Amino acid sequence: MTGIALLSALTAKMRWTQQRQGLLAQNVANADTPNYRGLEVKPFSFGDTLDNLPLDPGRSLADDPMAMPIPVNNPAVADSHQQLSFEVTPEGNGVTLEDEMMKVTANQLQYQTATSLYSKSLGLIKIALGQ
Numbered sequence: 001m002t003g004i005a006l007l008s009a010l011t012a013k014m015r016w017t018q019q020r021q022g023l024l025a026q027n028v029a030n031a032d033t034p035n036y037r038g039l040e041v042k043p044f045s046f047g048d049t050l051d052n053l054p055l056d057p058g059r060s061l062a063d064d065p066m067a068m069p070i071p072v073n074n075p076a077v078a079d080s081h082q083q084l085s086f087e088v089t090p091e092g093n094g095v096t097l098e099d100e101m102m103k104v105t106a107n108q109l110q111y112q113t114a115t116s117l118y119s120k121s122l123g124l125i126k127i128a129l130g131q
Helices: 005-029 046-052 097-129
Strands: 039-041 080-082
Touching: 005 039, 005 046, 005 097
Parallel strands: none
Antiparallel strands: 039 080
């Protein structure tokens, strides 16, 4: 199933949300650490992910308009960076627990959406194959 660009993009999204969940957990764990600034991942873009999927060298989209891109591997999609925070404690900590918990909830919903779409896509492929 790795030859289908949509499934590869959904897999990349799930990996991105997993990495983001780890950084958000780290932010929460360090909420009382002096001079700690929260980390955040680069925003995920399905368009960029699909554009960056490498094609199998034996195929060309220019040659075959019906061809689907075949990803050779899934690129790493997330880079961490310090998040900008407007609220800083006297100890210099820039993590707000309420904001981090809202991000955790939003991240969880994004993961559930991606897994649901992935599962439904596999179901449609099974129906199309008559299984």
